[in-house]
Amino acid sequence: MKMVLFKIFFILSIMKKNVVVFVKSSIVPGSILLLIAALFIVTPGGNATFLSTKSELELDTGLPRSAQTDLLITSDTEEILASEPLDSFGFSSQKTEYEEGTIRRNESFYLILRRHGLSALEIQRLTDSSRGVVNLKRLLPGQKYRIYYENEKPISFVWMQSPLQFVRFDWDTELSVERGSLPVTPVESEYAGIISSSLYESMSDRNGTPQLVNELADLFAWQVNFFGLQKGDHFKVVYEELFANGEFIGIGDIQFAEFQHKGEVFRAYLYEHPDRTGYFDEHGNSLQKELLKAPFKYSQRISSGFSHSRFHPVLKTRRPHYGTDYAAPKGTPVLAVGDGVVTEAQYRGANGNIVQIRHNSTYRTAYLHLNGFAKGIYKGAKVTQGTVIGYVGNTGLSTGPHLCYRLYKNDQPVNSRNIDLPASDSLEEVFHEDFSRVVERGNLRLQYLPLQQELASNLP
Ligand SMILES: [Zn+2]
Numbered sequence: 001m002k003m004v005l006f007k008i009f010f011i012l013s014i015m016k017k018n019v020v021v022f023v024k025s026s027i028v029p030g031s032i033l034l035l036i037a038a039l040f041i042v043t044p045g046g047n048a049t050f051l052s053t054k055s056e057l058e059l060d061t062g063l064p065r066s067a068q069t070d071l072l073i074t075s076d077t078e079e080i081l082a083s084e085p086l087d088s089f090g091f092s093s094q095k096t097e098y099e100e101g102t103i104r105r106n107e108s109f110y111l112i113l114r115r116h117g118l119s120a121l122e123i124q125r126l127t128d129s130s131r132g133v134v135n136l137k138r139l140l141p142g143q144k145y146r147i148y149y150e151n152e153k154p155i156s157f158v159w160m161q162s163p164l165q166f167v168r169f170d171w172d173t174e175l176s177v178e179r180g181s182l183p184v185t186p187v188e189s190e191y192a193g194i195i196s197s198s199l200y201e202s203m204s205d206r207n208g209t210p211q212l213v214n215e216l217a218d219l220f221a222w223q224v225n226f227f228g229l230q231k232g233d234h235f236k237v238v239y240e241e242l243f244a245n246g247e248f249i250g251i252g253d254i255q256f257a258e259f260q261h262k263g264e265v266f267r268a269y270l271y272e273h274p275d276r277t278g279y280f281d282e283h284g285n286s287l288q289k290e291l292l293k294a295p296f297k298y299s300q301r302i303s304s305g306f307s308h309s310r311f312h313p314v315l316k317t318r319r320p321h322y323g324t325d326y327a328a329p330k331g332t333p334v335l336a337v338g339d340g341v342v343t344e345a346q347y348r349g350a351n352g353n354i355v356q357i358r359h360n361s362t363y364r365t366a367y368l369h370l371n372g373f374a375k376g377i378y379k380g381a382k383v384t385q386g387t388v389i390g391y392v393g394n395t396g397l398s399t400g401p402h403l404c405y406r407l408y409k410n411d412q413p414v415n416s417r418n419i420d421l422p423a424s425d426s427l428e429e430v431f432h433e434d435f436s437r438v439v440e441r442g443n444l445r446l447q448y449l450p451l452q453q454e455l456a457s458n459l460p
Contacts, residue, residue, distance in 0.1 A: 112145065342356070
């Protein structure tokens with residue numbers, strides 16, 4: 001849950017032709033079908049459809065669950081008293097009542113509280129108390145709030161800044177302003193889908209979150225060519241849905257996943273241990289392959305880092321610099337940072353001689369201002385990590401010999417020097433026995449997760 005909470009990117013942007021559609025349905029009879037459109041590129045001519053099911057059952061994930069304590073151990077004598085049941089914001093549901101509202105346009109903290117009977121002086125004192133804790137100017141239209149009452153007298157105001165964060169203002173016994181966050185409850189859920197060509201047209205106009213698909217694509221980025229999905233490929237995924245105060249707030253971690261691509265089956269298992277966390281195959285091998293930190297054999301001096309606004313030495317203006325410049329001597333060999341396919345090797349204007357490599361459906365890299373290309377480097381050539389692709393030069397818009405190295409994740413430029421790339425180390429021997437139980441449970445879950453191909457004919 002802590003690993004990947006709201007990672008959002010858009011495979012959308014790299015999509016040109018085809019759309020994959022997720023069908024989300026409950027296996028509980030009578031429930032409604034929900035459709036989620038997601039995005040993958042599939043092989044030309046083939047549309048893709050993912051069918052899926054969601055079980056309402058909350059299965060034992062072995063993870064700690066937030067539970068409300070109703071017993072309180074008060075002393076050494078272990079006298080046990082029942083505590084009052086409290087709601088998510090800490091109020092006794094027996095003693096208090098609340099009224100929920102939504103902040104309207106042009107409505108302020110003052111106006112809301114004034115309308116609920118507080119005096120101007122009381123509001124002023126609460127405003128004073130809030131200084132340094134929270135900025136009341138951030139009350140925005142659309143945010144929710146609650147006014148709590150005890151014996152029909154207003155005692156507290158709860159401002160919900162986001163689905164998870166809130167601020168509680170109390171004035172009944174003493175003035176206090178406190179920030180809080182709602183507990184998040186993960187609920188295990190599942191999806192399965194077959195890539196076919198029958199449903200795309202009827203569903204392409206539906207929308208939903210592509211988050212889960214994106215997570216899945218990241219997970220199998222090195223195993224599955226998401227640009228070349230084929231009819232008949234399928235996936236199964238067991239993951240967490242996160243809820244706060246009964247509301248769905250997003251997708252948590254994928255627990256187990258399977259992707260069958262061109263007849264080959266790949267599985268991923270999440271292993272969580274205080275000393276080691278990651279995704280592994282059934283043998284404990286990492287699913288990730290590492291990219292080199294820099295495209296050189298020896299470390300080179302950085303002359304200009306990744307920046308959203310730097311002063312350009314040639315253009316004399318401020319503009320973003322979405323790369324890292326290495327002031328290496330002319331002729332220094334430049335290496336491919338990972339396995340991949342060369343997608344560009346040519347002279348292109350300000351970039352000079354440029355090489356671009358696609359490593360997988362998530363990562364690509366670019367190498368600019370090269371003096372020249374290495375032998376065998378042309379569009380379409382396959383390279384392995386460490387292959388010399390060219391030599392440092394001064395071509396294009398450049399003030400001296402240097403390499404501008406750029407890393408893109410899901411087509412967004414990212415800082416190669418501080419991006420958290422997944423570890424590629426296998427699981428150490430000491431964890432293997434523990435991990436084998438995770439694999440066992442994962443295999444059971446995946447094995448019995450139906451693909452529900454027949455669902456196709458019942459769809460609108
Ligand atoms: Zn640069």
